[in-house]
Amino acid sequence: MNLSTSVLTQLLEALPHLHTQLYFKSSLTALSHAMEDQVLASEAGQLLVIASFQRERFYRQEAHRYVRIAELTPQVYVLAAPETSFTSRSDKYETIAFDPDDALSQEWHLVVIGNQFASCLICRERQISPSEAEDLPTMDQSRRFEGIWTFDRQVCQTAAKILLDRIQIYRPELTEKIATVHAQLLDHDGADWHDADADPFAQRLVTYLQAGQYKLLKAYRSISAQNRRERLVNSITAAIRRSLKPEEIFRVAVTELGQAMAVCRCLIYRCKATDTRTIIEHEFLANPDLPSLAGQSWQLSGNSLFQAVVERHESIALTDTQQPATELTPLQPLIQQWQIRSWLLVPVLYQERLLGMVELHTCNAAHQWTRDELTMVEAIAAQLGVALIQAESYANLEDLNQQLEALERARSNLIAITGHELRTPLSTIQVCIESLASEPDMPLELRQVMLDTAMTDAERMRNLIQDFITLSRLESGRVQWHLEPLALSECIDLALSSIRTRQVAKLPAINTHVPGELPLVRADGEWLVEVLSKLLDNACKFTEPEGQVVIEAKPNGGAMLEVTIADTGRGIEPNRLEAVFDRFYQEEGALRRTAGGTGLGLAICRQVVRGLGGQIWAESAGRDQGSQFHFTIPIAHEPTEPKNTTNGRSPQTAKRRRDRSSTPAKG
Ligand code: ADP
Numbered sequence: 001m002n003l004s005t006s007v008l009t010q011l012l013e014a015l016p017h018l019h020t021q022l023y024f025k026s027s028l029t030a031l032s033h034a035m036e037d038q039v040l041a042s043e044a045g046q047l048l049v050i051a052s053f054q055r056e057r058f059y060r061q062e063a064h065r066y067v068r069i070a071e072l073t074p075q076v077y078v079l080a081a082p083e084t085s086f087t088s089r090s091d092k093y094e095t096i097a098f099d100p101d102d103a104l105s106q107e108w109h110l111v112v113i114g115n116q117f118a119s120c121l122i123c124r125e126r127q128i129s130p131s132e133a134e135d136l137p138t139m140d141q142s143r144r145f146e147g148i149w150t151f152d153r154q155v156c157q158t159a160a161k162i163l164l165d166r167i168q169i170y171r172p173e174l175t176e177k178i179a180t181v182h183a184q185l186l187d188h189d190g191a192d193w194h195d196a197d198a199d200p201f202a203q204r205l206v207t208y209l210q211a212g213q214y215k216l217l218k219a220y221r222s223i224s225a226q227n228r229r230e231r232l233v234n235s236i237t238a239a240i241r242r243s244l245k246p247e248e249i250f251r252v253a254v255t256e257l258g259q260a261m262a263v264c265r266c267l268i269y270r271c272k273a274t275d276t277r278t279i280i281e282h283e284f285l286a287n288p289d290l291p292s293l294a295g296q297s298w299q300l301s302g303n304s305l306f307q308a309v310v311e312r313h314e315s316i317a318l319t320d321t322q323q324p325a326t327e328l329t330p331l332q333p334l335i336q337q338w339q340i341r342s343w344l345l346v347p348v349l350y351q352e353r354l355l356g357m358v359e360l361h362t363c364n365a366a367h368q369w370t371r372d373e374l375t376m377v378e379a380i381a382a383q384l385g386v387a388l389i390q391a392e393s394y395a396n397l398e399d400l401n402q403q404l405e406a407l408e409r410a411r412s413n414l415i416a417i418t419g420h421e422l423r424t425p426l427s428t429i430q431v432c433i434e435s436l437a438s439e440p441d442m443p444l445e446l447r448q449v450m451l452d453t454a455m456t457d458a459e460r461m462r463n464l465i466q467d468f469i470t471l472s473r474l475e476s477g478r479v480q481w482h483l484e485p486l487a488l489s490e491c492i493d494l495a496l497s498s499i500r501t502r503q504v505a506k507l508p509a510i511n512t513h514v515p516g517e518l519p520l521v522r523a524d525g526e527w528l529v530e531v532l533s534k535l536l537d538n539a540c541k542f543t544e545p546e547g548q549v550v551i552e553a554k555p556n557g558g559a560m561l562e563v564t565i566a567d568t569g570r571g572i573e574p575n576r577l578e579a580v581f582d583r584f585y586q587e588e589g590a591l592r593r594t595a596g597g598t599g600l601g602l603a604i605c606r607q608v609v610r611g612l613g614g615q616i617w618a619e620s621a622g623r624d625q626g627s628q629f630h631f632t633i634p635i636a637h638e639p640t641e642p643k644n645t646t647n648g649r650s651p652q653t654a655k656r657r658r659d660r661s662s663t664p665a666k667g
Pocket of ligand 1 (some may be wrong): 539542569570571572580581585586598602603626627
């Protein structure tokens with residue numbers, strides 16, 4: 001025999017009729033405890049106990065039992081592979097620190113032999129193959145052993161002898177002591193001893209097995225809770241990865257969290273510390289019979305729980321809203337209406353800034369929120385905070401991108417305008433000035449014509465540059481709209497007076513059909529007058545003085561007013577009705593222009609109308625059939641005085657502030 005020989009192998013060689021069996025670690029623990037208890041419950045007498053532990057640490061957990069067992073008998077031997085302080089010595093009992101390479105380090109043995117009983121457990125750990133290990137959870141419970149457990153006295157005696165032989169190798173000084181126990185208990189066939197009733201043993205065994213099972217159950221519970229948490233966090237992280245839209249992330253999170261927490265209601269909303277109320281957009285309801293908060297206004301300012309979270313920057317968990325508590329009194333109507341029994345509020349924070357709130361409600365029974373639950377919801381809230389910040393930064397980036405794009409557009413427009421639009425008038429001006437300079441004898445009449453031409457083209461250039469700057473501002477989104485309730489008729493009057501003062505040529509007849517009882521519109525007066533002026537300008541420009549221009553306004557059946565400026569002029573080809581709104585679109589092209597203009601007017605109108613929340617479009621039956629330009633503008637909802645209703649700034653002030661009627665000087 002050498003140290004690499006397994007005790008189990010030796011036993012099987014000595015007693016070939018024995019059959020081994022497979023034991024899980026928990027069964028061996030229960031069996032060992034039951035056997036130790038049997039010893040502890042026995043009366044002192046001749047008694048041998050040999051326990052071999054794979055490692056010192058396993059022995060440490062049981063050491064106290066061996067101290068008690070050693071009070072019953074001097075024949076107690078404990079073997080273990082040393083790790084820190086375990087050594088071979090004779091103290092209350094014999095300890096044997098075996099070589100870590102000894103086959104004992106793979107085995108678990110316990111032999112107890114008395115006059116009234118004998119039992120032994122001789123087992124070797126089964127090494128799990130790597131493929132098996134993959135399928136098994138990495139836990140202690142999956143460890144398996146192969147070996148013998150029996151009450152058979154002969155088997156126990158043989159096992160004890162093998163173990164004592166091994167002990168003698170390490171502790172030869174114990175030879176005498178071992179010889180004593182041989183004589184007392186091992187060389188005796190025990191035929192005239194009556195083994196005690198196995199019943200108490202079985203009882204203890206079952207108790208220990210139950211305890212083991214209970215531990216297992218707890219382990220499973222914590223694993224499944226952990227799984228649930230991981231799944232939840234994963235699905236929310238996946239949602240964050242998939243989308244930068246907080247709305248989408250909230251939609252996933254509210255359902256997943258509500259389900260995982262098994263609550264009646266889960267709410268997730270964005271809010272600031274100063275918000276007074278919010279509309280609930282994301283709600284999970286476990287049961288459709290419960291009152292739903294979706295789409296409802298949710299009170300924040302008078303809600304003492306919300307305020308407490310805001311102040312402390314901490315979650316608040318309320319077990320039972322039905323417990324008398326004065327601070328809840330103002331919330332009772334809310335609690336009753338929405339049937340809230342337990343309440344958990346967890347803030348979504350980013351660097352101390354409140355970004356939103358997660359609320360969990362139970363409705364039927366009071367619920368004590370556990371630390372685990374709180375940790376989980378707080379982890380989700382933290383994720384949501386990150387998602388919101390990500391989305392915010394992305395939006396900022398997008399904004400910057402749009403500004404960059406607008407700049408790029410402005411740059412290429414500038415090239416276009418200098419290349420084509422400005423070059424024409426500039427060359428005219430140059431030709432005129434050169435002629436004036438080189439021909440001092442030029443007749444006075446011709447000189448005047450030259451000067452007039454140069455002046456007209458200089459004015460055209462000025463208008464072009466002004467319109468170009470206006471359009472660039474509008475397109476880059478740098479215009480701040482000053483929205484206020486306005487009377488449309490006043491804006492029309494201003495536009496009319498501006499065109500009448502500017503136009504030198506004879507205008508066609510202009511008729512206005514705007515009912516006095518029209519609701520106010522919500523718009524920026526200055527820009528609204530600008531749109532009206534440009535459309536009127538065009539209508540007059542492209543209509544003979546004998547023709548007619550009609551301005552009409554009516555509610556369009558929804559929340560908008562529709563304004564129409566119709567003329568009987570030259571009309572627009574049906575396939576050009578969209579193109580007229582493009583920059584620099586002019587039917588004749590820049591060189592064959594009959595009427596003045598920059599080709600930017602309608603592009604500006606489209607930007608303004610869209611910016612004010614409306615739409616603009618053109619209609620025409622075709623060439624010489626007249627044109628109708630329509631645009632919509634939102635109706636103001638605030639209850640305001642019916643007459644002279646321009647609270648704050650009025651279109652009159654707008655007019656005063658304008659340096660030139662066709663271009664609002666806006667920042
Ligand atoms: P412009 O400075 O040339 O008027 P706009 O952008 O205002 O520039 O208009 C673009 C083009 O659309 C005009 O040149 C003209 O061809 C066409 N258009 C605009 N308004 C009318 C109208 N009322 N009748 C016919 N054509 C029009």
